[in-house]
Amino acid sequence: MTNTFSEFRAGTRAGLPFILVIAPFGAVFGVVATEAGLDLAQVMGFSFLVIAGAAQFVALQMMVENAPVLIVLAASLAVNLRMAMYSAALAPHLGSLSFARRALVAYVLVDQTFAAASLHYEQTPPRTAAQKMAYFLGVSTPVVPVWYAATWAGAVLGSAVPPGLPIDFAVPITFLALIVPMLRSAAHVVAALVSIIGVLVFAFLPYNTGLLIAALLAMVAGAETERRMAAR
Amino acid sequence: MSYDAWHIWAIILGLGAGTYLLRLSFLGMIGDRPLPAWVLRHLRYTAVAVMPGLITPLILFPQATGGEMDPVRLGAALATIGISLWTRNVTLTIFGGAAVLFALHFALI
Numbered sequence: 001m002t003n004t005f006s007e008f009r010a011g012t013r014a015g016l017p018f019i020l021v022i023a024p025f026g027a028v029f030g031v032v033a034t035e036a037g038l039d040l041a042q043v044m045g046f047s048f049l050v051i052a053g054a055a056q057f058v059a060l061q062m063m064v065e066n067a068p069v070l071i072v073l074a075a076s077l078a079v080n081l082r083m084a085m086y087s088a089a090l091a092p093h094l095g096s097l098s099f100a101r102r103a104l105v106a107y108v109l110v111d112q113t114f115a116a117a118s119l120h121y122e123q124t125p126p127r128t129a130a131q132k133m134a135y136f137l138g139v140s141t142p143v144v145p146v147w148y149a150a151t152w153a154g155a156v157l158g159s160a161v162p163p164g165l166p167i168d169f170a171v172p173i174t175f176l177a178l179i180v181p182m183l184r185s186a187a188h189v190v191a192a193l194v195s196i197i198g199v200l201v202f203a204f205l206p207y208n209t210g211l212l213i214a215a216l217l218a219m220v221a222g223a224e225t226e227r228r229m230a231a232r
Numbered sequence: 233m234s235y236d237a238w239h240i241w242a243i244i245l246g247l248g249a250g251t252y253l254l255r256l257s258f259l260g261m262i263g264d265r266p267l268p269a270w271v272l273r274h275l276r277y278t279a280v281a282v283m284p285g286l287i288t289p290l291i292l293f294p295q296a297t298g299g300e301m302d303p304v305r306l307g308a309a310l311a312t313i314g315i316s317l318w319t320r321n322v323t324l325t326i327f328g329g330a331a332v333l334f335a336l337h338f339a340l341i
Contacts, residue, residue: 046244049251073243080247088262091263103256105259168295171287172309173309176316177325200289215282219281221277
């Protein structure tokens with residue numbers, strides 16, 4: 001029990017720096033969505049039900065362009081297809097939990113929680129599924145409520161954020177901070193390089209499908225490198 | 233935008249439900265059935281396969297500058313990688329990267 005709680009606290013500590021990213025990102029969404037004409041309930045509906053900044057911005061952008069509802073949904077869901085990959089990667093760690101618990105973890109499965117948890121699961125000695133869930137929920141404790149609060153603040157308080165600040169770049173900085181420690185084998189480096197090259201090569205494809213192709217190729221490249229190095 | 237309120241709610245609910253089902257997909261279906269070794273071998277690379285591709289365009293062609301390469305963002309990205317290799321600490325790296333980002337922003341403005 002103590003052990004589970006300490007995992008939760010370790011997760012919360014790991015999640016705290018993400019506030020730096022989530023707060024400005026959520027606030028900008030609140031400001032932009034309100035300026036685009038959504039009312040407060042709709043803006044908050046996005047942040048409560050979707051909790052995925054990139055997809056929310058894609059949907060909003062296409063709504064501003066008055067795209068048909070089904071096209072808006074297809075494009076923004078395509079951006080979130082990576083969540084299915086995350087879900088598959090978590091299944092070996094959390095699959096033995098009850099369905100209700102897995103359903104709860106699924107609600108708070110976002111880029112930051114996934115990256116922090118998978119880094120932790122790789123770096124620490126084997127834990128029980130309950131401890132791994134505690135860590136995951138720990139990471140999401142500062143992340144998800146701050147996402148709601150920041151969206152609300154942005155929608156209500158308007159553009160208190162001075163224009164021109166490069167806050168859009170908080171997202172790449174966090175992801176770099178999470179990715180670099182993961183590059184601890186040649187196979188991981190190969191996967192990351194294939195991902196970068198792939199996304200540039202397939203950049204011409206619509207609706208972010210290039211990222212998905214690049215990610216699939218990168219997973220194959222990483223797995224194949226690992227297999228060949230083990231066979232040697 | 234020129235939607236009825238119910239169109240907007242259809243987008244919000246559809247995107248919310250669809251995203252949730254994507255998140256639940258494998259976690260909900262597979263449960264603790266053991267996966268074949270080759271599947272696990274591929275899943276080990278999920279994070280390093282998705283995230284570098286996700287941020288590469290944000291670093292090289294930021295929307296905020298209209299897709300033009302920007303010394304502030306590129307410099308901050310390189311500094312973040314350097315700080316990460318040097319400190320091996322995620323929190324320090326995020327704070328350090330943000331500090332370099334704002335320092336370059338105000339130095340080069």
